[in-house]
Amino acid sequence: MQEASAPQAQQGHHGPPEGFIRKYVFSLDHKVIGKQYYGLALVAVFIGMTLSWLMRYHLIYPNGKIFGLELLSKVGAPGGVMTPEYYLSLMTMHGTLMVFFVLTNAPFAAFGNYFLPIQIGAEDMAFPRFNMMSFWVTLVAFLVLVTAFFIPDGPPISGWTAYAPLSAVGTDAGPGLGWGQNLWGLSIAIFCVGSLLGSLNFIATTLDLRAKGMTLMRMPLCTWAWFITACISLLAFAVLLPACLLLVLDRMAGTSFFIPAGLVVSDRLQAHAGGSPLLWQHLFWFFGHPEVYIAILPAMGIVSHILINSIRRPLLSAKVIIYSMMSIGFLSYMVWGHHMFVSGMNPFSSLMFSFPTLTITIPATVMTLIWLGSLYGARIRFTSASLFALGFISMFVSGGVSGFFLAQPSIDIYLHATYFVVGHFHMVMGVAAIFGVFAGTYFWFPKMTGRMMSEGLGKVHFWFTFIGTYCIFMPFHYLGLAGNVRRYSSFVDDFLLPLMPVHRFITIAALITGAAQFIFLYNLIHSRFRGKVAPVNPWEATSLEWTIPSPPPWNNFGDRHPVVYHDPHQYGVKGSLGDYVMQDSPEKIENES
Amino acid sequence: MTTDGKATAAAMNRSSAEEAAKSGIWVGIAAITMTFAAFTSAIIVREGTDTSWHHMTLPGVLYLNTLVLIASSITLELSRRPVAARISRREAAGQEGSRSGLLWLLVTLGLGLMFLAGQYAAWRELASQGLFLATNPSSSFFYVLTAVHGVHLLGGLAALGYLAGKLSMAGARLRRSTAEATSIYWHFMGGLWIYLLLVMRTRL
Numbered sequence: 001m002q003e004a005s006a007p008q009a010q011q012g013h014h015g016p017p018e019g020f021i022r023k024y025v026f027s028l029d030h031k032v033i034g035k036q037y038y039g040l041a042l043v044a045v046f047i048g049m050t051l052s053w054l055m056r057y058h059l060i061y062p063n064g065k066i067f068g069l070e071l072l073s074k075v076g077a078p079g080g081v082m083t084p085e086y087y088l089s090l091m092t093m094h095g096t097l098m099v100f101f102v103l104t105n106a107p108f109a110a111f112g113n114y115f116l117p118i119q120i121g122a123e124d125m126a127f128p129r130f131n132m133m134s135f136w137v138t139l140v141a142f143l144v145l146v147t148a149f150f151i152p153d154g155p156p157i158s159g160w161t162a163y164a165p166l167s168a169v170g171t172d173a174g175p176g177l178g179w180g181q182n183l184w185g186l187s188i189a190i191f192c193v194g195s196l197l198g199s200l201n202f203i204a205t206t207l208d209l210r211a212k213g214m215t216l217m218r219m220p221l222c223t224w225a226w227f228i229t230a231c232i233s234l235l236a237f238a239v240l241l242p243a244c245l246l247l248v249l250d251r252m253a254g255t256s257f258f259i260p261a262g263l264v265v266s267d268r269l270q271a272h273a274g275g276s277p278l279l280w281q282h283l284f285w286f287f288g289h290p291e292v293y294i295a296i297l298p299a300m301g302i303v304s305h306i307l308i309n310s311i312r313r314p315l316l317s318a319k320v321i322i323y324s325m326m327s328i329g330f331l332s333y334m335v336w337g338h339h340m341f342v343s344g345m346n347p348f349s350s351l352m353f354s355f356p357t358l359t360i361t362i363p364a365t366v367m368t369l370i371w372l373g374s375l376y377g378a379r380i381r382f383t384s385a386s387l388f389a390l391g392f393i394s395m396f397v398s399g400g401v402s403g404f405f406l407a408q409p410s411i412d413i414y415l416h417a418t419y420f421v422v423g424h425f426h427m428v429m430g431v432a433a434i435f436g437v438f439a440g441t442y443f444w445f446p447k448m449t450g451r452m453m454s455e456g457l458g459k460v461h462f463w464f465t466f467i468g469t470y471c472i473f474m475p476f477h478y479l480g481l482a483g484n485v486r487r488y489s490s491f492v493d494d495f496l497l498p499l500m501p502v503h504r505f506i507t508i509a510a511l512i513t514g515a516a517q518f519i520f521l522y523n524l525i526h527s528r529f530r531g532k533v534a535p536v537n538p539w540e541a542t543s544l545e546w547t548i549p550s551p552p553p554w555n556n557f558g559d560r561h562p563v564v565y566h567d568p569h570q571y572g573v574k575g576s577l578g579d580y581v582m583q584d585s586p587e588k589i590e591n592e593s
Numbered sequence: 594m595t596t597d598g599k600a601t602a603a604a605m606n607r608s609s610a611e612e613a614a615k616s617g618i619w620v621g622i623a624a625i626t627m628t629f630a631a632f633t634s635a636i637i638v639r640e641g642t643d644t645s646w647h648h649m650t651l652p653g654v655l656y657l658n659t660l661v662l663i664a665s666s667i668t669l670e671l672s673r674r675p676v677a678a679r680i681s682r683r684e685a686a687g688q689e690g691s692r693s694g695l696l697w698l699l700v701t702l703g704l705g706l707m708f709l710a711g712q713y714a715a716w717r718e719l720a721s722q723g724l725f726l727a728t729n730p731s732s733s734f735f736y737v738l739t740a741v742h743g744v745h746l747l748g749g750l751a752a753l754g755y756l757a758g759k760l761s762m763a764g765a766r767l768r769r770s771t772a773e774a775t776s777i778y779w780h781f782m783g784g785l786w787i788y789l790l791l792v793m794r795t796r797l
Contacts, residue, residue: 126613196624203620208613234620238627242741246635249737254727257639274730276642279635286631 014128016554026136028128029554033135034114035448037105040135040142041437044101046521047146049514051094056507058082060500062490075175076154085175087489088157092176093148095160096184098430099291100191101142106437107298108233109138109198112226114448116202118545119223121211121562121584123555126204130197137194145187148180156181159487161288164258164280165265168250169272172265185248192241195233202230211544213564217319218583220543220568221308224322225301228329229294235333236290243283250275281343285336292429293332296396297325299436300367303389305568306443307371309541310386311378312579313572316370324363324370331360341412350409357407361400368397383539384458388439391466392432398470399427402477417487420480423473431469438465438520445524446538450550451531457523461516468513475502542580543568566592614770615777622781625745629785632741636734636796647729649797651790652718658711659790665704666783669753672697673776676760680769695760701779702753709746712739731797738789742782749779 017023027033054066065080076086117125125131148155156176158167162184171178206227210219219227246257250272258280259272304321308314315321337345337353371393380386402424406412415421438461445453484491484499491497537546544562545552562584573589575581581589640646675694716736719725724732752775759767 126617200617200620200624204613204617207616208609210609234624235627238624239631242628242631242635245741246737249726249733255733256727256730257635257733260642261645274639274643274645276639278642279638282638283631283635 014124026132028124028132030113030117030125030128030131031448031552031554031556033131034110034112036135037110037113037138040139041102041106041110042521044097044105044142045434046517048094048097048102049517051090051097053511053514054082055087055090055094056510058087058489059491060504060507062492072149073154075152082489084489085157086154088159088487089155089176089180091487092157092159092162092184093145093155096145096188099160099295100188101138101145103295103430103433104195104233104291105138107302107433107440108226108229108294109134109195111222111302111437111440111444112202112229112298113198115444115545116223116226117205117209118548118552118556119220119543120206120209120214121544121557121564122205122209123557125201126209127201131201134194134197134201137190137197141187141191141194144183144190148176148183151179151183153178153180156184158184161284162247162280163284164247164250164277165260165263165270165275168247168258168275168280169263169265169270170251172268172270182248182251185244185251189241189244189248192237192244195237196241199230199234199237202226203234206230211562211564214583217322218564218567220301221304221318221321222298222301225297225304225325228325229297232290232297232329232332233294236287236294239283240287243280243287246283247280278340278343278345281340282336285339286333288339289336290329290332292425293328295429295433296436297328299392299433299439300325300396302436302440302443303392304371305543306385306389306439307374308569308571309443309539310381310383310389311374311571312381313374313378314569315374318567318569321367321370324367327363328360331356331363335360338407338412341409342416347409354407354409358404361404361407364396364400368393368400383442384453384455384462385439385443385539387459387462387466388435388442391462392435392439394466395427395432395435395469398474399424399429399432403428415480417485418480419476419484419486422486423476423480426476427469427473431473435465438462441524443539444545445527446534447545447550447552449528449531450534451527451529452534452538453527453531454523457519461519461523464516464519465513468509468516471509472506472513475506478502540578540580542566542570542582544583547582547584611768611770614768614774618774618777622778625781625785628741629738629789632734632738633792636792639730639734640796643730647731649719649724649729649731649735651735651793651797652715654711654715654718655790658708658715659787661704661711662708662783662786665701665708666780668697668704669701669776669779672701673772676756676767676772677769680767680772695757698753698757698760702750702757705746705750705753705779709743709750712743715739735793735797738793742786742789745785746782749775749782752778 014028017027017029024032054069057064057066063081066077066082067080069077069082070080073086076083076089113125113131117123154176156162156167157174158177158181162181166173167177167181169177206223249255250257250259254271256272256275258277259270259275260277261273263270263272304315334356335353337349338357341350402420406415406421406424442453442458445451479499479502482499484496491500491503534550536548536550544564547562548557564583565586566581566583566589568583570581570589570592572579573581575585575589576587581587672694679694716739719732719735726733726736756767756772756775759765
């Protein structure tokens with residue numbers, strides 16, 4: 001965090017990039033950096049997905065050989081059969097890759113970097129050098145994390161939440177807790193630095209680099225979402241960073257922040273004393289809950305932005321969407337304890353965390369009602385982007401409803417260690433945010449590459465993904481209610497055997513849904529080179545990114561300094577171009593609020 | 594848009610870029626505040642769960658260091674005025690001003706380095722008493738807080754060094770926002786240190 005060297009950054013101004021390295025590698029251009037983040041997220045998501053395949057396969061064939069797995073880890077998969085510990089290692093890596101390198105990077109850092117400056121009419125981010133650093137720092141974090149696959153001990157087994165003391169004590173507690181866990185802690189600490197630099201940029205850019213006439217209330221809803229997310233992310237990662245520092249010190253310098261006195265692990269008394277395992281959970285979840293909104297808010301913004309465009313009329317209230325996102329952001333800091341109902345925390349504290357958790361459902365419900373109410377009677381243009389936007393709402397509602405249950409301590413105590421929780425957060429945070437990313441990709445791909453994606457393939461991809469994710473994650477809820485514990489690598493010879501058919505169904509659904517993602521990958525790569533050439537404004541949208549060429553030049557608006565006259569919700573009006581008026585069009589609109 | 598309008602817009606962009614440096618430093622300060630809030634709550638939680646909390650006596654040199662850091666804030670203010678005046682003169686008349694302000698800036702830089710040396714002396718003193726990073730929770734927190742503050746202060750020193758470099762080079766353009774952002778950050782480092790001293794004095 002070298003904020004003080006801010007002056008060295010060339011604020012918002014740099015010349016055209018020259019040479020391959022400056023253009024595509026160490027680029028200062030926010031658009032290239034956005035694409036780099038997207039690429040990184042794409043690599044991470046396919047690794048994460050492969051890990052989930054391996055885990056799902058192992059759950060239904062606990063003794064099944066997996067071809068090639070032995071090459072990755074001799075200890076973790078002797079003869080190609082995954083050990084229970086290696087299952088946990090893969091689970092840790094799946095969660096860490098997905099939460100940090102996919103759900104944080106793709107909807108926020110990738111699309112935000114690319115489109116936030118353009119949507120507010122700026123030439124670049126406020127601090128392009130910081131921006132470049134934030135990506136490269138994040139890439140280093142990624143490389144440090146994946147290194148854990150290739151060390152003899154393998155990745156840590158402590159989960160993406162790295163609960164202490166398991167994550168703090170070292171190799172006594174199991175495989176992967178030596179250098180694997182060290183790499184994890186260092187990777188996440190580095191990731192925090194990258195995210196802080198990114199958030200700093202987003203906030204300063206939004207506050208100070210808006211074009212003339214671009215008042216805060218005229219910003220597109222996705223810009224608002226990125227801005228609010230940046231505020232959340234700034235304060236959340238600023239807490240995770242010291243937490244990781246303390247964890248790494250416990251592991252590498254012999255301190256006792258998280259390791260209690262008299263702890264005996266594998267028959268060995270640990271040398272540490274007096275630490276508090278609960279402290280790690282407090283620090284982690286103080287970051288962890290806002291992180292949920294870091295993943296979902298940008299998706300909400302992207303979906304709102306696309307929805308207005310596909311229903312060709314304003315939402316019932318864009319302002320209420322903005323205020324709802326703000327209150328979600330604010331409340332996200334008061335609810336971290338609802339992840340800790342079973343941690344042995346004082347039951348009265350549980351009550352204190354349960355109440356604001358239920359309060360969050362109010363702005364979330366308000367937003368959902370605005371989306372649904374705006375859809376009522378609308379003539380929707382069904383593009384791949386709008387299908388994924390609608391799919392997002394569906395996932396958000398289906399996954400969110402189970403949150404009502406989990407917010408009650410008395411119910412959560414029963415459900416906490418079961419697949420119910422797995423189903424809940426995969427739907428509401430994971431898949432919903434990914435649907436936002438898909439929607440954004442189909443919507444903005446023409447602007448980013450100058451070519452259209454195949455709509456036909458997009459729709460096939462949507463239906464496979466939409467039905468597939470329901471098939472995977474809805475049964476998780478039933479499994480959880482039936483008492484199916486999570487984090488187990490197999491269910492042989494126990495009371496869970498009758499549930500195996502459900503697991504088999506889920507695994508098959510996961511394999512098919514995962515395979516369907518290659519349709520997307522094909523569409524992405526094929527359209528990049530062979531797609532139809534995209535016009536400037538293929539979706540007849542109103543915001544500033546659709547006023548510049550596809551793909552945009554290095555300085556976005558050329559020598560032009562855009563002036564903004566309207567908010568981006570001017571659909572269903574009589575404009576010179578049709579049923580919409582661009583934000584930078586000086587024409588008068590009747591009855592403009 | 595007329596050429597005139599273009600020029601105004603370009604000027605506006607420049608001034609908003611200047612603003613961004615100041616917003617940026619405040620946003621950074623918010624993040625750092627949050628980091629130290631996390632450390633503070635960690636101390637409180639850690640102390641609350643520990644039945645054998647060891648209190649420690651802070652090394653006396655810390656109070657001297659505090660005075661040095663306060664003095665550095667004062668000398669920075671002494672340098673800021675002539676530097677600001679110099680930038681204004683350049684903006685008004687396009688002429689490069691004198692190097693006034695450079696001396697006080699160098700004094701600030703020196704005091705900053707002195708503070709860090711003093712912090713190191715405090716570490717040595719604790720080490721001579723047998724108090725190391727992992728000795729007990731108080732000493733752990735002491736080393737962590739002073740080290741993390743020190744790292745942030747190094748960032749401030751780098752920025753001061755950058756300012757001094759710009760001031761001593763003839764014809765180098767120094768942005769007003771750069772000077773202001775640096776001084777805001779430096780004063781914040783001082784305020785943060787006083788806060789940390791209070792926390793360590795009462796809790797550790």
